Amino acid sequence: xxxxxxxxxxxxxxxxxxxxxxxxxxxxxxxxxxxxxxxxxxxxxxxxxxxxxxxxxxxxxxxxxxxxxxxxxxxxxxxxxxxxxxxxxxxxxxxxxxxxxxxxxxxxxxxxxxxxxxxxxxxxxxxxxxxxxxxxxxxxxxxxxxxxxxxxxxxxxxxxxxxxxxxxxxxxxxxxxxxxxxxxxxxxxxxxxxxxxxxxxxxxxxxxxxxxxxxxxxxxxxxxxxxxxxxxxxxxxxxxxxxxxxxxxxxxxxxxxxxxxxxxxxxxxxxxxxxxxxxxxxxxxxxxxxxxxx
Amino acid sequence: xxxxxxxxxxxxxxxxxxxxxxxxxxxxxxxxxxxxxxxxxxxxxxxxxxxxxxxxxxxxxxxxxxxxxxxxxxxxxxxxxxxxxxxxxxxxxxxxxxxxxxxxxxxxxxxxxxxxxxxxxxxxxxxxxxxxxxxxxxxxxxxxxxxxxxxxxxxxxxxxxxxxxxxxxxxxxxxxxxxxxxxxxxxxxxxxxxxxxxxxxxxxxxxxxxxxxxxxxxxxxxxxxxxxxxxxxxxxxxxxxxxxxxxxxxxxxxxxxxxxxxxxxxxxxxxxxxxxxxxxxxxxxxxxxxxxxx
DNA sequence: CTGTTAGCGCGTTCAC
DNA sequence: GTGAACGCGCTAACAG
Numbered sequence: 001x002x003x004x005x006x007x008x009x010x011x012x013x014x015x016x017x018x019x020x021x022x023x024x025x026x027x028x029x030x031x032x033x034x035x036x037x038x039x040x041x042x043x044x045x046x047x048x049x050x051x052x053x054x055x056x057x058x059x060x061x062x063x064x065x066x067x068x069x070x071x072x073x074x075x076x077x078x079x080x081x082x083x084x085x086x087x088x089x090x091x092x093x094x095x096x097x098x099x100x101x102x103x104x105x106x107x108x109x110x111x112x113x114x115x116x117x118x119x120x121x122x123x124x125x126x127x128x129x130x131x132x133x134x135x136x137x138x139x140x141x142x143x144x145x146x147x148x149x150x151x152x153x154x155x156x157x158x159x160x161x162x163x164x165x166x167x168x169x170x171x172x173x174x175x176x177x178x179x180x181x182x183x184x185x186x187x188x189x190x191x192x193x194x195x196x197x198x199x200x201x202x203x204x205x206x207x208x209x210x211x212x213x214x215x216x217x218x219x220x221x222x223x224x225x226x227x228x229x230x231x232x233x234x235x236x237x238x239x240x241x242x243x244x245x246x247x248x249x250x251x252x253x254x255x256x257x258x259x260x261x262x263x264x265x266x267x268x269x270x271x272x273x274x275x276x277x278x279x280x281x282x283x284x285x286x287x288x289x290x291x292x293x294x
Numbered sequence: 295x296x297x298x299x300x301x302x303x304x305x306x307x308x309x310x311x312x313x314x315x316x317x318x319x320x321x322x323x324x325x326x327x328x329x330x331x332x333x334x335x336x337x338x339x340x341x342x343x344x345x346x347x348x349x350x351x352x353x354x355x356x357x358x359x360x361x362x363x364x365x366x367x368x369x370x371x372x373x374x375x376x377x378x379x380x381x382x383x384x385x386x387x388x389x390x391x392x393x394x395x396x397x398x399x400x401x402x403x404x405x406x407x408x409x410x411x412x413x414x415x416x417x418x419x420x421x422x423x424x425x426x427x428x429x430x431x432x433x434x435x436x437x438x439x440x441x442x443x444x445x446x447x448x449x450x451x452x453x454x455x456x457x458x459x460x461x462x463x464x465x466x467x468x469x470x471x472x473x474x475x476x477x478x479x480x481x482x483x484x485x486x487x488x489x490x491x492x493x494x495x496x497x498x499x500x501x502x503x504x505x506x507x508x509x510x511x512x513x514x515x516x517x518x519x520x521x522x523x524x525x526x527x528x529x530x531x532x533x534x535x536x537x538x539x540x541x542x543x544x545x546x547x548x549x550x551x552x553x554x555x556x557x558x559x560x561x562x563x564x565x566x567x568x569x570x571x572x573x574x575x576x577x578x579x580x581x582x583x584x585x586x587x588x
Numbered sequence: 589c590t591g592t593t594a595g596c597g598c599g600t601t602c603a604c
Numbered sequence: 605g606t607g608a609a610c611g612c613g614c615t616a617a618c619a620g
Contacts, residue, residue, distance in 0.1 A: 001386040006364025007310070008613035011301045011596050017363050018344065027326045027333070036321045039347045046359055050312070051343040053333045065340055069311050070300025070598095092295045302597035305612050364614095 016073045019261055022052040022063055023078035025176060029206050030250065033234040034078060034100065037254025045262060054080065056176045071095050074261045077102075081143070096264035098257050101144075103275055108264070110257050110276045112248040114144055114232075117280030118151025119158075121230045121246045122202055124282055126159045130200035130228065132167075136187040136208050138178025139170035145178075148204050148232060167195065171208070184208030188215035198227060206233035209243060230282070248280040310367045313555055316346040316357055317372035319470060323500050324544065327528040328372060328394065331548025339556060348374065350470045365389050368555045371396075375437065390558035392551050395438075397569055402558070404551050404570045406542040408438055408526075411574030412445025413452075415524045415540040416496055418576055420453045424494040424522065426461075430481040430502050432472025433464035439472075442498050442526060461489065465502070473498065478505030486513055492521060500527035503537060524576070542574040 010016045021038060023031050035049075042049055052066040059080065071093045078100040082090075087104050090097045096108075103109035125133050135152050138145045149168060156163045169190050171183030184203055191198055192215065203209040209231025213223065221227055224242035235245040256276065304310045315332060317325050329343075336343055346360040353374065365387045372394040376384075381398050384391045390402075397403035419427050429446050432439045443462060450457045463484050465477030478497055485492055486509065497503040503525025507517065515521055518536035529539040550570065 003387050004362070004364040005305075005613050006366055007301055007304045008596090009364050009615075011299075011305050011598090011612090012614040012616080014596070016301070020342075027330045032321045032326065039321070039345075043347055043349055043356070046363070048314075048360065048363070049345040049347070051333075051345055053337055053343070055337060062337070066342065068298070069340070069342070070298040070303050072300055093297055299597055302612090303599075305596090305614090306598040306600080308612070 017046060018048045018050050018072055019074040019076060019258065019265075020050040020052060020066075020072040021076040021078065022054055022066060022080065024054045024059060024080070025056060026051055026053055028176070029210075029235060030233040031078065033247075033250035034254040037251035037256075038076065038258040039254075040251070041255045041258040041262070047262065056180075060086075067093070074098075074265050076100065076257055076261055078257075082107075096261060098261045098264070100253060100257050106273060108257075108260050108274050108276075110253045110278065112253075112278040112280050114147035114280070115151040115154065117232065117246045117248065117282075118148040118202065119155045120151075120280070120282050121232070121244075122152050122155035123159065124244075124284070125200045125202065125228065125230065126155060126161065128228075132195065132198045133200045133202065134191045134195055134198045135168045136184055136191070136201060136203040136212060137168050137170050138183065138204055138208075139172065139174050140178045142177060145204060152202060169194070171211075176207070179205040179208060181207045181211035181214075184211030185215045186211075188212035189219075192216075192219055192221075200228040200230070203229065203231040206231045206235040206245060206247075209235065209245070213243065242285065244282065244284045246280050246282045248278040253278060310559075311340060312342045312344050312366055313368045313370060313552065313559075314344040314346060314360075314366040315370040315372065316348055316360060316374065318348045318353060318374070319350055320345055320347055322470070323504075323529060324527040325372065327541075327544035328548040331545035331550075332370065332552040333548075334545070335549045335552040335556070341556065350474075354380075361387070368392075368559050370394065370551055370555055376401075390555060392555045392558070394547060394551050400567060402551075402554050402567050402569075404547045404572065406547075406572040406574050408441035408574070409445040409448065411526065411540045411542065411576075412442040412496065413449045414445075414574070414576050415526070415538075416446050416449035417453065418538075418578070419494045419496065419522065419524065420449060420455065422522075426489065426492045427494045427496065428485045428489055428492045429462045430478055430485070430495060430497040430506060431462050431464050432477065432498055432502075433466065433468050434472045436471060439498060446496060463488070465505075470501075473502060475501045475505035475508075478502030479509045480505075482506035482509035483513075486510075486515075494522040494524070497523065497525040500525045500529040500539060500541075503529065503539070507537065536579065538576065538578045540574050540576045542572040547572060 026035060050072055054062045073095050075097045077097060082102050082104045087106060091106060099107050099109040103111050137149060153163050169187045170178060171186035173180060173182040173186055175182050203212055209229055212229060216223060216227060223229055230244045232246050234247040234250045320329060344366055348356045367389050369391045371391060376396050376398045381400060385400060393401050393403040397405050431443060447457050463481045465480035467476040467480055469476050497506055503523055506523060510517060510521060517523055524538045526540050528541040528544045
């Protein structure tokens with residue numbers, strides 16, 4: 001019985017029904033939400049998804065290998081910092097690239113305002129009476145990380161609080177550039193040790209917050225009674241008792257980015273690159289969860 | 295500047311550096327663990343992953359569309375029930391297929407013993423002194439679901455408990471064949487209403503358990519003090535206070551399945567189909583978590 | 589309406 | 605050593 005060969009067919013009719021997505025650890029909750037959005041669009045349009053997992057280390061190498069294996073038509077590059085060299089290589093592919101999480105003049109990009117998001121989270125904690133707020137950061141000085149720290153600082157200073165460097169703690173493991181569950185766990189242990197009077201913690205990623213919960217559990221602390229926890233990125237807050245989160249609807253971003261990429265593939269005669277900035281939103285599980293009186 | 299064309303290259307050298315995975319909702323935690331294993335193998339071998347998301351409804355149609363778009367070399371079909379018709383179609387592809395979660399004589403398959411897994415979970419609850427145990431089931435009579443119910447029944451009967459049909463509750467939404475978060479949430483609400491004296495609940499999936507946690511939170515119940523919760527599938531138990539789970543190391547299964555598929559692609563002269571049965575293991579967060587005295 | 593052929597972009601082979 | 609021709613499996617265009 002006859003069955004078509006996808007490869008040959010694609011080659012012949014120059015139609016691929018496939019877009020490529022490259023991202024670090026596509027199984028993390030944050031990227032997962034993004035993928036949900038991407039998949040939603042692709043399903044509606046009978047496209048398949050070619051995934052390049054950049055992993056947590058040697059990301060550039062993984063991306064290069066992927067690209068040298070041959071370009072698919074269209075690349076969605078997510079959560080990967082771009083520089084001159086990479087921008088040149090991507091342009092040389094002659095096939096459209098859409099960026100998520102980073103921006104570059106030559107490409108369509110979907111980014112969010114980390115500084116504003118972090119600020120809103122910490123402001124919320126302050127407004128709810130928390131007198132001792134710590135932050136979990138990644139041990140790596142990425143742009144994302146620095147923006148989120150800046151947001152923390154802004155919130156503290158605008159509220160007339162003194163900003164202490166020591167209240168911002170990094171984990172040691174440095175998996176996934178320091179945004180891992182292990183890093184969050186490690187950082188929270190340090191916080192409990194160095195700042196036992198802490199009433200609220202703002203974590204720089206969702207997985208860090210999850211790791212922090214483990215550390216709290218081990219220490220016999222309750223959330224949010226003993227410590228309130230807010231994480232950055234796309235935690236489904238309903239899943240975690242007392243854990244709030246600031247996020248930027250990654251599903252919508254994924255959908256929009258996939259759509260944009262497919263439009264570029266269809267008609268290359270469209271407009272110039274578009275930069276979309278998403279405003280992060282703080283999602284509080286229950287307003288009472290973060291209230292603090294003492 | 296020159297850049298290779300993946301499609302043409304694949305066609306020319308009959309080497310694809312790609313395997314296809316078809317599964318329902320690849321963003322659910324269970325499938326996610328599986329994908330982690332698959333990705334681990336693929337990364338080691340410089341292969342990419344073509345994902346066909348079967349979605350939660352019209353799965354057959356989605357699979358057919360994917361196959362008719364043209365077979366890639368090698369398909370990993372996960373969590374999709376197989377019948378005569380489908381088996382014939384897959385054989386006709388002339389390219390190796392590996393099944394995960396279901397079995398069929400003609401194909402390599404990786405399955406697990408749902409009945410034994412469910413039984414071990416419920417037996418554990420009984421041994422820890424729970425006098426009223428309910429189960430959350432999917433509203434659909436899949437083979438998987440019936441096995442898990444049978445395991446529940448075995449445990450109860452072997453312990454000399456009376457088995458009550460009414461203690462097994464299904465959610466109404468029926469998303470993802472009834473294994474969804476929403477179904478778990480709905481079923482748990484019913485349990486709280488119908489069986490307020492419940493001390494432990496065994497959920498048929500990880501996501502159901504997550505939904506059940508939401509319902510418990512809303513009702514002001516604590517885990518595991520008020521109700522102990524055990525979920526089936528691959529929850530990272532550390533992430534959820536008091537939530538244990540029975541699982542079958544999906545990561546290892548994914549790794550093994552991907553490896554098997556790639557071996558089939560390399561040398562078609564290997565042995566006949568292999569059926570691997572994984573023994574599920576109960577992972578208890580802390581042994582004290584499930585203890586009950588009253 | 590059916591059968592034949594050219595060519596998609598590459599790797600490989602074979603001739604030079 | 606370098607270069608031209610062929611074929612991977614298919615679709616599209618074209619001829620009968």
